[in-house]
Amino acid sequence: MTNDLTGGEYGDIKEFFQKYGRAMFYGVLAAVLVIGGFFYYRHYRAQQKVLAAALFEEVLSAASQMRFGLATAAGQKLEHGYTGTPYAGQAALLLARLDYQKNQIPAAIANLTFAAHKATQWSVRTTARLRLGSLLLAEGHPHQAWTYAHIAKPYGFKAMVLGLQAEILAREGHKNKALAAFTEALKIAPPKSSLTSLWRRERAQLQAAS
Numbered sequence: 391m392t393n394d395l396t397g398g399e400y401g402d403i404k405e406f407f408q409k410y411g412r413a414m415f416y417g418v419l420a421a422v423l424v425i426g427g428f429f430y431y432r433h434y435r436a437q438q439k440v441l442a443a444a445l446f447e448e449v450l451s452a453a454s455q456m457r458f459g460l461a462t463a464a465g466q467k468l469e470h471g472y473t474g475t476p477y478a479g480q481a482a483l484l485l486a487r488l489d490y491q492k493n494q495i496p497a498a499i500a501n502l503t504f505a506a507h508k509a510t511q512w513s514v515r516t517t518a519r520l521r522l523g524s525l526l527l528a529e530g531h532p533h534q535a536w537t538y539a540h541i542a543k544p545y546g547f548k549a550m551v552l553g554l555q556a557e558i559l560a561r562e563g564h565k566n567k568a569l570a571a572f573t574e575a576l577k578i579a580p581p582k583s584s585l586t587s588l589w590r591r592e593r594a595q596l597q598a599a600s
Contacts, residue, residue, distance in 0.1 A: 442468060442475035449481050458488055469504055479509025483518055490525070499525060506538065516547050523554050532561045549579035553589050560596060569596055 445464050452461035465481040472478050482505035489498035502525065505518035523538035535558050544551045556571030572593040579586045 438472055439475050439477075442472040442477040445472065446477040446481055449484060453484060453488060458492065461485065461488060465501075469501075469508075473508055474510065476510050476514070479505045479511060479514040479518070482509065483514060483521075486518075486521065495525070495529060499529075516541060516544070520547065520550050520554055524557075527554070527558055527561060532558050549575045550585070553579070553585060556589070557592065560592065565596055565599070569593060572596070 445468050448464040449461050449468070452458070452464060462485060465485040468475070468478040468481045482501045486498045486501035486505070489495070489501060499522065502518050502522035506515055506522050509515045509518060519538040519541060523535040526532075526538070527535040535554070539551065539554045539558055541547065541551050552571050552575035556568045556575060559568035559571060572589050576586060576589055576593070579589065
């Protein structure tokens with residue numbers, strides 16, 4: 391195939407590249423940088439998850455061996471350095487449980503607050519919100535507990551949300567509203583769970599109260 395471009399056509403091409411060549415170069419360079427940055431970010435996120443998984447294993451191992459200091463140290467590393475991974479929220483939930491068992495209530499509240507606001511998994515955030523609400527109520531802070539007793543789309547947590555709301559309403563003296571919330575919670579709660587038994591007793595106590 392022969393090259394049939396005329397001198398005029400060569401001139402047009404030369405003029406085009408003189409006029410737009412630099413812009414085209416920077417456009418291609420920008421595209422390369424964006425694509426490169428995307429793949430670097432994916433690699434970075436994957437590496438972060440691997441490191442976070444190893445730290446979470448440390449938390450689980452230390453907790454199972456009752457080495458609470460090591461569990462707390464590894465969990466705090468997750469919370470501070472790997473917030474964007476699912477393991478940070480999971481570790482915060484576990485640390486909160488350990489703190490509660492050791493009667494370290496402020497530490498438990500701090501870990502639950504982290505999980506409630508920063509966990510990447512919806513189920514972890516919702517679990518943390520409900521546990522935090524219950525703990526704040528038990529510590530005598532019903533108004534603060536209300537903040538965590540309202541979840542827009544509770545899905546499988548609806549009974550627990552209603553139960554927490556009922557307990558807060560009962561604590562604040564709203565008997566009829568509390569009874570209604572307990573009744574709704576008991577309609578959808580598992581019939582043989584410990585929470586269901588607790589809510590039945592609390593409802594009965596409210597009904598018996600003058």
